[in-house]
Amino acid sequence: MAGFDFDVIQRSLPYLFLEGMRFTLTLTALAALGGIAFGTLLALVRLAAVQPFALLAAGYVNLMRAVPLVLVIFWFYFLVPYMGQWITGAERPIAVGAFWSSLITFTLFEAAYFSEIMRAGIQSIPRAQVQASYALGMTYLQTIASIVLPQALRNMLPVLLTQTIILFQDTSLVYVLSITDFLGAASKVARRDGRLVEMYLFAAFVYFLISLAASQLVRRLQRRVAIVK
């Protein structure tokens, strides 16, 4: 090994963070929001016990959780253009950019995991509360929106955030589509300059710092939520 070259890291910092990390963080944030929204919907459908829909939601969740994320990324990379064609009624499959393709993939994939968390959160609410709100004359949607979900979201916030940290790490897998996320950017510089050791160690270091800091914050938050209970 011919000396550790800090210079290559320093030179590529703007590219790594302004392009790579920005993509990673945007994808993480949007996929987490979308995943929690769709996941909550899945959990509600699954618990609403309207047979065919509940089964469909359960099937979707179990299917997504049985298949590796890498395979799902490939699936959607090829499937999304056809979905776009089907939705818009266009004549040819629609070209979807790298960002949108991965956003759709991660939203739909993580929704399965978020839905299991939300299901646990919803099931932890005492049934009497729901019955009380019905007795007060609230509709199903009112009960869900103002009684069940605010509590479920609050109780599950630490778990949802922990899953988001996992999502943050998982986004590195868009590498298989040669997308310039943080790892993709590091990998491109590494190959261009022949500096694999420096770039991959630096990437590992950055992922480690961010994930560790985030999980410490979640732990602190968890303690605070726990005291409230």
Added chain:
Amino acid sequence: MNYNWNWAIFWDLSPDGAHTYWQTIAAGAAWTLATALSAWIIALAIGSLVGVLRTAPLKWGARVAAAYVELFRNIPLLVQMFLWYFVLPELLPAAWGTWLKQLPNASFWTAVISLGLYTSARVAEQVRAGIQSIPRGQSVAALALGLTLPQTYGYVLLPMAYRIILPPLTSEFLNIIKNSAVALTIGLLELTARARAMQEFSFQVFEAFTAATAVYIVINIVVVTLMRFIERRVAVPGYLGSVKAAPVQ
């Protein structure tokens, strides 16, 4: 959807000239299982050791174990694989590095080690949780009876802890099978990689991915069924008599 379905493609000869496409998919499934099972041995062995260290009354041991878990949990698996595959040979003395690079099936061994260590951190957390869920009185009683600390772990704590954490361990085992797909980035021709290769050569995208998906689902069902059976067999009467079905993951 103007896509030309052609399920007969699986009986066509793959570009290697010797095997049909379904045979290459089957070979991929075999590599996936071999990788996952070998990595699982590492994950279970090191995970148990680290999990025990985190609960044992050894201050330095608990610290080292906690650091180990944080290190392997907070770096994405893909990055860890790159570190083992691309970075480690460069950091070693030149002769060792060359030996590593020229190892036959280098990507398989790299995948096994990185996947095993990555999963061991998760297993360690499960083992720790399992041990900590056992009433304190049991370990205290064991020590009071004159058992040494290793004996207390070996005869009292671990046999119960493993039974308690069997459902989450099942999830972790399913994860290791799924995570082995990440090894395609370092050139391991496992199931997902074979499906991807089939898609590239035959242009039958959805048939190839459907086949891989079906194989993963079958593996998943077999593992879950097997683990439920084991759970029932090892349940301690009275204590864990009402073992609920494992959360399927």
